[in-house]
Amino acid sequence: AQKITQTQPGMFVQEKEAVTLDCTYDTSDPSYGLFWYKQPSSGEMIFLIYQGSYDQQNATEGRYSLNFQKARKSANLVISASQLGDSAMYFCAMKQGTGNQFYFGTGTSLTVIP
Amino acid sequence: KAGVTQTPRYLIKTRGQQVTLSCSPISGHRSVSWYQQTPGQGLQFLFEYFSETQRNKGNFPGRFSGRQFSNSRSEMNVSTLELGDSALYLCASSFLLAGGTDTQYFGPGTRLTVL
Numbered sequence: 509a510q511k512i513t514q515t516q517p518g519m520f521v522q523e524k525e526a527v528t529l530d531c532t533y534d535t536s537d538p539s540y541g542l543f544w545y546k547q548p549s550s551g552e553m554i555f556l557i558y559q560g561s562y563d564q565q566n567a568t569e570g571r572y573s574l575n576f577q578k579a580r581k582s583a584n585l586v587i588s589a590s591q592l593g594d595s596a597m598y599f600c601a602m603k604q605g606t607g608n609q610f611y612f613g614t615g616t617s618l619t620v621i622p
Numbered sequence: 623k624a625g626v627t628q629t630p631r632y633l634i635k636t637r638g639q640q641v642t643l644s645c646s647p648i649s650g651h652r653s654v655s656w657y658q659q660t661p662g663q664g665l666q667f668l669f670e671y672f673s674e675t676q677r678n679k680g681n682f683p684g685r686f687s688g689r690q691f692s693n694s695r696s697e698m699n700v701s702t703l704e705l706g707d708s709a710l711y712l713c714a715s716s717f718l719l720a721g722g723t724d725t726q727y728f729g730p731g732t733r734l735t736v737l
Contacts, residue, residue: 551710551731555726555727609667610726
């Protein structure tokens with residue numbers, strides 16, 4: 509079974525608008541972490557934001573915020589005031605248990621339209 | 623601080639050959655993980671090394687191996703290359719976030735093409 513599901517293969521957003529990228533996860537471990545990464549065409553994965561399973565508040569990092577709904581097992585990424593440089597692939601990932609094995613979703617390709 | 627570095631950035635090999643990829647983590651990071659990224663399978667975890675010991679291993683055949691040195695640098699080796707091994711190989715090193723959860727910082731990757 510997929511541990512991380514991203515149902516939007518591609519998304520378009522107008523420059524300066526906000527966009528939400530969806531992510532749902534599956535785990536029975538009470539302790540886990542959720543991450544979002546951006547991958548531009550150059551290939552490097554850039555860490556954006558992190559949410560821990562015990563965190564009471566949604567994580568925010570500049571223009572990025574994570575809409576964490578634990579009961580629904582969703583961790584959507586919200587990008588406010590989109591910029592042309594935001595065009596990239598976005599991956600949701602989860603870490604659970606010990607060690608550093610991350611499970612990644614299939615990604616969402618975001619295109620920002622001027 | 624310098625980021626994660628990977629060498630070489632691009633590599634072309636033929637079937638049956640072997641290849642070694644190198645990764646230098648961010649200074650002070652002791653955990654190094656490797657991932658394979660392909661259009662068909664997405665990002666898949668290969669293995670993780672921590673303090674020179676393999677701590678976790680993904681579901682890959684024994685042709686894929688790795689090691690970590692005392693300075694935390696890591697190498698990944700693929701023997702008897704197959705066409706399906708063509709992929710972007712990403713290395714990530716771990717940094718302890720506040721709250722006790724490691725996040726991973728990735729290098730630029732090595733793009734391997736097997737002909």
